[in-house]
Amino acid sequence: MAARAIWKGEIKVGTTKVPVKLYSAVQDRTVRFHVLDDRAKKRVKQHMVNPDSGEEVPTEEIQKGYEIEPGRYVILTAEDLEKLQPPASRDIEIVEFVPQTKISEQWYDRPYYLGPDGDEKDYFALAEALKNKESEGIAHWVMRNKYYAGALRAVDDYLFLFTLRDANEVILADDLTKPSGAAPTQKELAMAKQLVEMLQGEFNPKEYKDEYRERVMEFIEKKAKGHAPRLKAVKAKRQTAALDNVLAKSIESLRKREKRAA
């Protein structure tokens, strides 16, 4: 069954507009639990309370405040908040293009598919051009009363729009300092390189399955029928030997495995 579009907009590159529909690319499969009242085994409700008196504060009396310093707030009224909303727009404005490898993984947030809305010619032409130029566009748009910044990219013939994290949100390695302490020796580095190369391959996402999710669901089904299996307690961890010894052993065991496979 075809998915429903979340939003409709127009990609604006210079003066050219490409009408598109936006779809979530993610299908969440996390096992969802509810919070229950332990005694009644019923779903709980949530409300806001004054932590001092423990008394409930009804929704209509709740104010929203921005903390300017510990314990001091500027109240923003409903009117203020409404004024802060960006003007509605359908434009996905492309402000610039950058080479595809220039945006680090850290920035990517949520992926959305863009599908053609009407005209398919320009849609596939733009996707092909992005692919040929190995570029992605930096995009700004307004969706549901909120500003977004993101990246426009072609993945296998189709256009994707990613939301990117805010500039203030991401902590970069540049802000941090490398760990201190003893450096590895040349011998250790040579062995580690050999070890990593033996484990090198292509990224094939289909190889990885969320097996734990299946185990949790199986366990829930058994428990629902009244015969939950007994689970073993978690054991404590072991320690390791000297680094160069462990590296040599790792390489040896991988070699053996390769021989067996050959």
Next chain:
Amino acid sequence: MPPRASRRRAEPEEENAGGRPFWSGTLTFGLVSVPVSLFPAARTVRTSLRMLGPDGQPLARKYYAEKTGKDLDADEVVRGYEVTKEKFVIVTDEELERLAPEKTRDIDLKQFVPAESIPPIYFERGYFLTPAAGSQKAYKLLAETMDKSGLAGIATFVMRGKEYLVAIFSDKGILRAETMRFADELRSPADIGLPKKKEAPKASVTKFEKLIANKSKKQFTPAKLADKQTDSLLKLVKKKQSKRENVVKVEEEMETDHKVVDLVKILKQSLGGKK
């Protein structure tokens, strides 16, 4: 670990209150093990507004029982999976922990792939890894090796009641984990019902290629992602503050669970081997 509300994922910063790591465990490659801690690599921007009472006192969100109206503490709630309408199976933290096979409790890097070969659709959230006391050398060994080879390590592991697919990168000598979506969590163009590719006219492709070339920059500038909404909110706050309009001050004692965590400071301490 309190049970999580149904529709929400764990918010790293919230769970990180007090500067504790999000997770502590072992990273392994071959038979080498590196005990590490994980800290979020992104902060929740502090423009999230606080809910205040009529007198400006910060409020707390509480669970309560609908029937009795009584507030419930963390030890009075449990996690339940709805098997049929209003019928729940209770699952405890201990059960979730024990359900993880032993081999999945470590981040075991079984494969290394070219770091730039992973499509961005997979990336979900970043964490910095810091070495535990005594494991700095093994940590540096892995970071330096991955740096030189341009490789990222791939693993699946179970953390806090969920299995994660992760890629470990060496980022200027610091290890960073990016959690990734599993292949079955991503839709295909067919799932969505997108039309089959049509050959685009050469002239249209060339037109777009020219537009791209005209607007191309060599580098990505994160400042281009500045959040305009946050900026205008901050401007309004400043304006109101200078006019002393709607400013409330609450007694210090009323400060409750709200503690600002300086992630960069915590990360620096942790990378420097300090507790």
